[in-house]
Amino acid sequence: AQRVTQPEKLLSVFKGAPVELKCNYSYSGSPELFWYVQYSRQRLQLLLRHISRESIKGFTADLNKGETSFHLKKPFAQEEDSAMYYCALRSSGYSTLTFGKGTMLLVSP
Amino acid sequence: ETGVTQSPTHLIKTRGQQVTLRCSSQSGHNTVSWYQQALGQGPQFIFQYYREEENGRGNFPPRFSGLQFPNYSSELNVNALELDDSALYLCASSLADSSFYGYTFGSGTRLTVV
Numbered sequence: 239a240q241r242v243t244q245p246e247k248l249l250s251v252f253k254g255a256p257v258e259l260k261c262n263y264s265y266s267g268s269p270e271l272f273w274y275v276q277y278s279r280q281r282l283q284l285l286l287r288h289i290s291r292e293s294i295k296g297f298t299a300d301l302n303k304g305e306t307s308f309h310l311k312k313p314f315a316q317e318e319d320s321a322m323y324y325c326a327l328r329s330s331g332y333s334t335l336t337f338g339k340g341t342m343l344l345v346s347p
Numbered sequence: 348e349t350g351v352t353q354s355p356t357h358l359i360k361t362r363g364q365q366v367t368l369r370c371s372s373q374s375g376h377n378t379v380s381w382y383q384q385a386l387g388q389g390p391q392f393i394f395q396y397y398r399e400e401e402n403g404r405g406n407f408p409p410r411f412s413g414l415q416f417p418n419y420s421s422e423l424n425v426n427a428l429e430l431d432d433s434a435l436y437l438c439a440s441s442l443a444d445s446s447f448y449g450y451t452f453g454s455g456t457r458l459t460v461v
Contacts (some may be wrong), residue, residue, distance in 0.1 A: 242389075272449055282390070282437065284449040303365050324389050333378060333441055335450070337389030 240265040242327050244338035251315050252346050258324045259310040259341050261325030264307075270328040271301055271308040272335065285310075285323070295319070315345045351453035353438050359459045365426045368459060370438030373451045379421040380412060382437040390437055395434065396421060397400040425458075433460045 241264045251257055263269060273285040286294045288301040288308060299310045308325060322342050326335040352371045360366050372379050378397045382390035392405035396415035410426040419440070425432055435457050439450035 244389075251428050274449075281454045282452040287449060308355070326389075334380060334395055334405075335390075336392070337382075339389045 240269075240327055240329060240336050242325050242336050244323075244325055244341045246338070246341045248344065250344045250346065252313050253317055257310075257312045257315045257319070257343065257345075259323050259325075259339060259343065261308045261310065263306050263308065263325075263327050264330065265306075265327060267329065269301075271299070272326040272328065273297070273299055273308075273310050274324040274326060274337075275321050276324070282324070292295035315343075317345045317347060319343060320324045320345045351438055351440050351451050353436075355456060356454065357457045359461060360428050362428055362430060362460055364428050366428060367422065368423040368425075368436050368456045368458070369435035369440075370421045370423070370440075370453055372421065372438075372440035373405055374449075376440035376442050376451065378441045379415055379419065380439045380441070381421070381423045382439065383407075384435040384437055384455070386434070393423070408454050424428050428460045433458060 243262045245260050271288045272281050275285045276282045286292055296314045299308050301308050322340050324340045326337050327336040351373050354369045380395040381393040383393055384390045393407050394401055394413055395403040399415045412424045414422045435455040437455045438453040441450050
C-alpha cells in the first residue's frame with residue numbers, strides 16, 4: 239500500500255531563514271509526487287510536481303528515489319509562505335492522490 | 348465559470364440522516380474526485396468518477412455513494428450518517444489524459460454530524 243509521511247506537524251522559522259519541509263513516501267512502482275499548499279482561508283492548490291522540475295515561488299523539490307523522499311525547499315522564507323503544505327503521491331496509471339497529513343509552516347518577521 | 352464550486356459551504360446533520368453534497372467541476376475537466384479531510388489530517392480519497400461512472404474508490408463503506416452528470420457536475424451522498432463523518436469534504440476536478448497535471452480543488456463543504 240502506498241503511504242506519504244510528513245513527519246513535522248509544525249515548522250516555525252524566521253523570515254529569511256532556509257526552509258525544508260520533509261516528505262517521505264512508500265510505493266513499489268514509479269511514483270509521481272506533488273506538493274499542494276493551502277493559504278489561510280483559501281482552497282488547496284497545486285504548488286509543484288516533480289516531473290515538471292520547476293521552481294514555484296522560490297520553492298523546489300527533488301525526487302530522491304533512493305531515499306524515497308520529496309522534500310520541499312526554499313532558501314529564504316518569506317512571511318507570505320506561511321501556510322499548510324501537503325505532499326501527495328500519484329500511483330502510476332491513476333489520477334488519484336494519496337496525501338500526507340500536512341505540515342504547517344509559520345514564518346515569523 | 349472557471350474553477351470548482353461546492354455547495355453548501357457548511358451543513359449540520361443529525362446522526363442517522365442522509366446528506367447530499369454538490370460540486371460543479373472546472374470547465375473542460377471530465378473527471379471528478381471526492382476527498383474527506385478530517386481535522387488535522389490530509390485529504391483522504393473517497394471515489395472518482397469519469398464519464399458518469401465510478402472508476403476508483405478508496406476505503407469507504409457503500410453508504411458513501413456518488414453521481415456524475417453529463418455536464419460533469421457531481422454529487423456525493425452519504426447515508427446513515429455517523430459522528431465520525433464530520434469532516435471537510437473536498438471535490439476536485441481534473442482532465443483524464445496521459446499527463447496528469449493535478450487537481451483543481453473546490454473550497455469544500457464542512458459537514459458536522461451531531
